[in-house]
Amino acid sequence: MTEATQTREDRATALKGLGTARKRVEDVRFTQGKGNYVDDIKLDGMLFGDFVRSPYAHAKVVSINADAARALPGVVAVLTAADLEPLGLHWMPTLAGDKQMVLADGKVLFQGQEVAFVIAEDRYIAADAVELVEVEYEELPVIVDPFKALDADAPVLREDIRDQMEGAHGPRRHNNHIFTWEQGDKAATEAVLAGADVVAEEMIYYHRTHPCPLETCGCVASMDKVNDKLTLYGTFQAPHAVRTVASLISGIAEHNIRVISPDIGGGFGNKVGVYPGYICSVVASIVTGKPVKWVEDRIENLTSTAFARDYWMKGKIAATKDGKITGLWCHTTADHGAFDACADPTKFPAGFMNICTGSYDIPTAYLSVDGVYTNKAPGGVAYRCSFRVTEAAYFIERMIEVLAIKLGMDAAELRRINFIRADQFPYQSALGWEYDSGNYHAAWEKAMKAVDYEGLRAEQAKRLEDFKAGKTRKLMGIGLTHFTEIVGAGPVKNCDILGLGMFDSCEIRIHPTGSAIARLGTISQGQGHATTFAQILASEIGIPADDITVEEGDTDTAPYGLGTYGSRSTPVAGAATAMAGRKIRAKAQMIAAYLLEVHDDDVEFDVDRFVVKGAPERFKTMKEIAFASYNQAIPGVEPGLEAVSYYDPPNMTYPFGAYVCVVDVDVDTGVTDIRQFYALDDCGTRINPMIIEGQVHGGLTEALAIAMGQEMAYDEIGNVKTATLMDFFWPSAWETPNYRTDWTTTPSPHHPIGAKGVGESPNVGGVPCFSNAVHDAFRPFGLTQTNMPHDHWRVWKVAHDLGLHG
């Protein structure tokens, strides 16, 4: 087809822009095993690092003897805190304003803590040498219960900050206390609770879990002493931030550090933090003059890097007798482990937990969070969520169910009468957020109709009758959830990490022949950025997505950005991409006008070209304009066609969704069968429906894992009981149901293309939906609240405790 015969629709289709289910460009290399992940990197003379780790959760380190290890042929060095101390690197700052031991300095505070770092010629020798390091410990009393941590006579965990009662987030009131964070109006909320018709009260526990991506964390540090340059390859979700932190910690000038995130095998928050392995590898490379690789094994990943959740959320919800919610109160005890290494914006020590009023118009609310030290691993990352949004969503969606029970109401109806109405947006929440947009009632009605909610309830009633009559031993549960997320951190005015504002960036270069490269400050870990960002750009600048290379992850070439987590890539870097594209278009307009010999205002953009207004046969395609920008001397216009945008979003975006889960529960075995799962997501403008659907499937499966079995469990002396994939539940294809996806579209009013982010929505909404389904099955027998994960044993126990086993 020639340009002359192409219709406008043909030209738009050829771009593969916004809304196209474009196949992923990444997949050609991934499907034939040609990805390039950190453990695939092989440099000349590369050495391998491995850790000696603590078997105890709390102990004094009496002595470390590494003589035998050092004597093993092939061992190059063994580092301990004593070796790092002269460099000031035996401790490092955390993202949360605390500090953390790089290697054990006199004591250990959690099982699996890094004690010594062995460097050897291959990974087998390193592992042998780890076994030869003799460490003498003296055990100390262990705290695994965050409530006991605050007892008056509790042992002091952090000797290094004993009696320092001013913390990074205000005063501390106990040596094991980290911070108290308060939002909302305490007095007004207590007054509402005191005068309410009905108050429902419950402790909602969101257990400790782990992001556990298939690829563990790792790095290769390579110090080039001739040129004084450090190159650090690693599984980093925020490569630029790692460069800045590495410079601040090591004293190496930032321009002499190049951080490269290659292909990343899943992140989910696990790869946001800075870990001792990175510091030790850098030091080892500086000391040996050779590249040093360190890659965690699975046990190390689960026990030492980046746990998530462990929030004890005490809630009170007040309502009128006909179900209108009047107030919400929440006190959270947050178990942060041995060091406060949570990855949250500086001003939000409990992340965005204050989104816990959810999708509801709750006029008065109060939230307080106490962070507490225990003998568990540090971390507290946003595991497939935007900074504690999952905890908040789980809390409110459970509290709604608890209130429905108290009121004797249908939980769908209770939600319906309390939703923020479409005409209330932008909506100011009682806990300080301005929700940008939403249409909750429309989404809810669509979901209820799609699943035939009334029909499901009728079926459930019949099943209950049969159960009571002894005709079946299976109960039926219907789980409901309407969640609201807050993603896309965020406005620099209130969001920073270590003082770095959370903007993001895109730089575009158009080549003379009309193709392009776009570089961003983010980094894909499976989200398909190389596919979707090219689509945003295709629609903005009229160059086919297939002709646009998207590159991320190399700090020497990409513009500065804060990386990919918290569903921020599309809301922030996606916006930067659109804005940079618009700069390209503005310059292209001037060039087109010059070439067409008309005034700038007399041409307009049309899909892939600029046309003279009123004379569409007179046009210049973007391809022609690109070439002209390189070969014509245009008065008043610089040669070339490039642009960069650093985008500081005016607000977060607020994706939402309505989910329904139907489960059958065998009361005698505790086995649950997810019969149906319907997920309606509203992520604003949809860039690539295929990728959105894939994200929803994946997020729901992680939600299934968390709700139904996945946990980081500790015994009373701090042993990790779920340190391998034998014990840490990760559903296979056999345990995972098929999902039915759906959508509504409520564009964000402040985002350049109206997109909101979707990767984390299904995890945020999925967990309460699965959990509510299990709870709902037992509602007729008096169950109000039971803790996740709902594995077979726990479900059996619920049935047993309710007297269902006769």
Add this chain to the structure above:
Amino acid sequence: MSKMHVKMTVNGKEVEALAEPRMLLIHFLREELNVTGPHIGCETTHCGACTVDLNGKSVKACTVFVAQANGANVTTVEGLVNEDGTLGVLQEMFREHHGLQCGFCTPGMITRAHRLLQENPNPSEEEVRFGMSGNLCRCTGYQNIVKAILAAAAELNAAKEAAQ
């Protein structure tokens, strides 16, 4: 530790090397031969990222000693590409049906699916789900992986019929 002489056929090519007998097959492939398609996800035989085809059976190369694989015929995901360099049917179907995201499980998944379809050329959805249950994926929720494998089975069967 003394090394042994190891010989095997990897993706149709004969290879020889010296290796410690305790070396795991996955490290031999990745580090000695630079065959980095198969990955390491758990080192305990649970996740399947390291799945390769060994003498016509799916094995997890993280728990096979190289000594055990001496003389074997090994196929990895790299060996499933068509002779002209284009993607094989399973690889193409994974791409077509969005059966991958981060790509880390993909080499193991496709290698396992390849063997599954040799064992059972016309599987039901349930048989695919059961047959793939030794391979874990954290990104996709499996729905599209299952779809891709069923589509590949249909395409391979159609090609077989056409050839007859």
